[in-house]
Amino acid sequence: MKILTCVKYVPDAGDEVGFDSDLRLGRTGPSSKLSELDEYAVEQALRLKATMDDATVTVLSVGPADAEVALRKALQMGADEAVLISDGAIAGSDVFGTAAVLIAAAKHLDEVGLVMCGMSSTDAGVGALPALLADALGWPLLSNAAEVSVEDGQARIVRTDEVGTRVVTAAPPAVVSVTDQSGEPRYPSFKDVLAAKKKSVTTLGLAEVGVSADLVGAGAARVQVTAVVRNPERAAGRVIVDVDGSSVDDIVEFLAAATK
Amino acid sequence: MNNVIVLVTATNGLLDAASAELLTIGAGLGPVTAVVAGEAGDALVAEIAQYGPAEVHVVSCPQLTDTLVVAKAALLVDRAAETHAGIVLVASGLEGNEVAALVAAKLGAGLVTDAVAARLVDGELAVDKVVWAGKYTVTATVAAPIAVLSMKANSCTPAFVPAEPAVRQAHFDYTATAPVATVISTEPAAASSRPKLVEAGVVVSGGRGTDGDFAPVEALADALGGAVGASRAAVDAGFAPQPLQVGQTGKTVSPELYVALGISGAIQHIAGMRTARQILAINSDPEAPIHRLADLSVVGDLKTIVPAVVARLG
Ligand SMILES: Cc1cc2nc3c(=O)[nH]c(=O)nc-3n(C[C@H](O)[C@H](O)[C@H](O)COP(=O)(O)OP(=O)(O)OC[C@H]3O[C@@H](n4cnc5c(N)ncnc54)[C@H](O)[C@@H]3O)c2cc1C
Ligand SMILES: Nc1ncnc2c1ncn2[C@@H]1O[C@H](COP(=O)(O)O)[C@@H](O)[C@H]1O
Numbered sequence: 001m002k003i004l005t006c007v008k009y010v011p012d013a014g015d016e017v018g019f020d021s022d023l024r025l026g027r028t029g030p031s032s033k034l035s036e037l038d039e040y041a042v043e044q045a046l047r048l049k050a051t052m053d054d055a056t057v058t059v060l061s062v063g064p065a066d067a068e069v070a071l072r073k074a075l076q077m078g079a080d081e082a083v084l085i086s087d088g089a090i091a092g093s094d095v096f097g098t099a100a101v102l103i104a105a106a107k108h109l110d111e112v113g114l115v116m117c118g119m120s121s122t123d124a125g126v127g128a129l130p131a132l133l134a135d136a137l138g139w140p141l142l143s144n145a146a147e148v149s150v151e152d153g154q155a156r157i158v159r160t161d162e163v164g165t166r167v168v169t170a171a172p173p174a175v176v177s178v179t180d181q182s183g184e185p186r187y188p189s190f191k192d193v194l195a196a197k198k199k200s201v202t203t204l205g206l207a208e209v210g211v212s213a214d215l216v217g218a219g220a221a222r223v224q225v226t227a228v229v230r231n232p233e234r235a236a237g238r239v240i241v242d243v244d245g246s247s248v249d250d251i252v253e254f255l256a257a258a259t260k
Numbered sequence: 261m262n263n264v265i266v267l268v269t270a271t272n273g274l275l276d277a278a279s280a281e282l283l284t285i286g287a288g289l290g291p292v293t294a295v296v297a298g299e300a301g302d303a304l305v306a307e308i309a310q311y312g313p314a315e316v317h318v319v320s321c322p323q324l325t326d327t328l329v330v331a332k333a334a335l336l337v338d339r340a341a342e343t344h345a346g347i348v349l350v351a352s353g354l355e356g357n358e359v360a361a362l363v364a365a366k367l368g369a370g371l372v373t374d375a376v377a378a379r380l381v382d383g384e385l386a387v388d389k390v391v392w393a394g395k396y397t398v399t400a401t402v403a404a405p406i407a408v409l410s411m412k413a414n415s416c417t418p419a420f421v422p423a424e425p426a427v428r429q430a431h432f433d434y435t436a437t438a439p440v441a442t443v444i445s446t447e448p449a450a451a452s453s454r455p456k457l458v459e460a461g462v463v464v465s466g467g468r469g470t471d472g473d474f475a476p477v478e479a480l481a482d483a484l485g486g487a488v489g490a491s492r493a494a495v496d497a498g499f500a501p502q503p504l505q506v507g508q509t510g511k512t513v514s515p516e517l518y519v520a521l522g523i524s525g526a527i528q529h530i531a532g533m534r535t536a537r538q539i540l541a542i543n544s545d546p547e548a549p550i551h552r553l554a555d556l557s558v559v560g561d562l563k564t565i566v567p568a569v570v571a572r573l574g
Binding site (some may be wrong): 019 | 262265269307328329330332351353354355356357358360361362364365366368369370371372373374377386387391392393394395396397398399400401402404437438439440441442443444445446447448449462466484492495502503508512513516517534537538539542546551552553554555556557558560561564565568569572573
C-alpha cells in the first residue's frame with residue numbers, strides 16, 4: 001500500500017514575510033521549508049510503514065518549483081518518492097483550488113491506501129484540507145490524531161478535541177491527519193541525507209493530473225482578499241530584576257490593578 | 261436578506277460563551293436560526309433566546325455520537341437548505357473547522373476558518389482573519405453566494421437582545437453515501453472547577469521553566485480566580501494536559517490578565533495570547549522574548565517569587 005503524505009512548503013515562522021501587491025502571502029520567505037506540522041505527518045507515515053508489509057511512503061506537495069526543498073527534506077527523513085504538482089495557474093488558489101489538485105493527484109497515483117496530512121498549514125492555517133480530501137475521495141476521515149496505528153486491516157486513531165478524547169477506526173483507504181502531539185519527527189542523519197540524493201522528485205503540471213485550470217487560481221477562489229493590515233506590536237513594559245523577593249510588592253500591586 | 265445559521269453548543273446544559281458570541285455576530289448579519297445538534301432543555305433555549313435569534317431548531321440525530329464530524333456537517337447542510345441560509349457560523353476548533361469545511365464543500369460555499377470578525381459592507385460579507393502569528397489581519401470578501409465561517413472565541417462581546425424565537429424540534433437521520441469512520445469510544449473532556457481557559461478573565465500559564473511542578477501555577481490561578489494554561493513544551497514534557505495548551509496549536513486566549521511563568525515567549529506561544537489586556541511574565545532569563553511584550557516583566561525565579569505572591573494575595 002502507498003501512504004501518500006501531503007506536505008506544504010511554507011515560510012519559516014521567524015521569517016519577516018510580506019504580502020505581495022496582489023495581497024498574497026509571500027510564499028517564499030528567506031528560510032521557507034517543509035511545514036513543521038507536516039513533518040509530523042511524514043514521521044507517522046514512516047512509522048506506519050515500518051509496521052506494515054509492502055508499504056511505501058510518497059510525499060506530495062502542491063506549490064511553486066521551490067517547494068522541492070520541502071519534498072527533499074521529507075525524502076531525507078525517509079520517504080521513498082516525491083511528487084510536486086506545480087503550475088502557474090495554481091497561484092492564488094483558495095483551499096478548494098488546492099484541494100482539487102491534491103484530490104486529482106491522489107486519484108492519479110496508484111494503490112494509495114492512506115492519505116496522510118498535517119493538522120494545518122502553518123501559513124494559511126485553514127485546518128480544512130484533510131476533511132475536503134476525504135469528502136471528495138469518498139474515504140473515511142480520521143483526523144487530528146494524537147496517535148495512529150494500522151492493525152488487522154483497520155486504521156485506528158486517538159483524538160482529543162472540544163468533545164473529549166475519542167478512539168476512531170476505519171478500514172483503508174482512508175484520510176488521516178495528525179497533530180503535533182503524535183510524536184517528534186526524526187532528524188535525518190548524514191547517511192539519510194546522502195541516501196536521499198539518489199531519490200528523485202517528479203514534477204507534474206495540472207494537465208498531467210487531469211485538473212482543468214478553471215478549478216484553480218485566483219479566478220476560481222470563492223474568497224477574495226481585499227486588505228491586509230499589519231497589527232501593532234505590543235510594546236515592552238516595565239522590567240524589574242528580582243533580588244530575594246524584592247519584586248513581590250510590585251507584582252501584587254500590578255495584579256491588583258490588572259484584575260480590578 | 262441573509263439568513264444566518266448558527267451552530268450552538270453547550271456544556272452541561274449551559275450555553276458556551278463562544279456560542280453567545282456567534283449569536284451576536286450572526287444577529288449583525290441577518291435573521292438567525294440557532295441550531296442545537298442533539299438535545300436542548302428549556303433553560304438552554306431560554307439562554308439562546310437572550311441573544312436575539314429568530315428561530316431555534318433543536319435537531320436530534322442518532323448518528324452524532326458514533327461518527328466524527330460528518331453527521332454534524334450533514335445536519336447543518338440540511339438546516340441551511342431548509343432555511344435558505346446565506347451564512348453559516350460555527351465556533352473555531354479542530355472539530356468546528358472541519359465541520360465548516362465539509363458544509364462549505366457541500367454548499368459550494370466560500371470558507372474562512374478562524375475568523376475574528378464578520379460584517380456586511382454594501383451587502384457583501386467581509387471577514388477578518390488574523391494570520392502569521394498575529395502579525396497581520398487579512399480582510400476577505402466572499403464571492404460565493406453562501407459563506408461558511410468558523411469564528412475564534414473572544415472575537416466579540418455577546419450582546420443581550422432578548423427575543424422570542426420560534427422553537428422547532430426536528431429530527432435528522434444521517435445516511436452515509438460512502439464509508440465513514442466509526443467512533444468506538446468517547447471520554448468527555450475532564451471537568452475542572454476553574455473557569456474555562458478560553459473564557460477566563462485571568463489565565464496563569466506555566467512553561468518548561470516550572471520544571472514539572474505546576475503547584476505554583478495552580479496556586480496563583482486559584483488566588484486570582486483564573487484558569488490554568490501551559491506552553492507546548494510543558495505539555496510535551498507531561499507537566500500539563502494538551503487541552504490547556506495556549507498557542508498556535510492550542511487555544512487562543514484573550515483575558516484581562518495573562519501571567520506567563522517560566523515561558524520563553526516563542527512566536528507560536530505569543531500567537532495564542534497576544535491580545536491579552538495585561539501581561540505579567542516571570543522568567544529568570546533577562547533575554548527571554550516574553551520580556552519584550554509583557555507589561556510587567558520580572559527577571560527572577562518563579563519558584564520563590566510565586567509562592568510569596570500567593571501568600572500575599574491570601
Ligand atoms: C508548528 C509549531 C507549533 C507550535 N505551537 C505551540 C503552541 O501552540 N504553544 C506553545 O506554547 N508553543 C508552541 N510551539 C513551541 C514553541 O516554539 C516553543 O518551543 C514553546 O512555546 C517553548 O515553551 P516554553 O517557553 O515553556 O519552554 P522554553 O522555551 O524552554 O522556555 C522555558 C523558560 O523558562 C525559563 N525558566 C527556567 N527556569 C525558571 C525559573 N526557575 N523561574 C523562571 N523562569 C525560568 C527559562 O529562562 C526559559 O525562558 C510550536 C512550535 C511549532 C514549530
Ligand atoms: N499546498 C499543499 N500541498 C500539499 N499538502 C498540503 C498543501 N496545503 C495543505 N496541505 C495539507 O493539508 C494539511 C492541512 O492544511 P490546511 O487545511 O491548509 O490548514 C496540511 O498539514 C498538509 O498536510
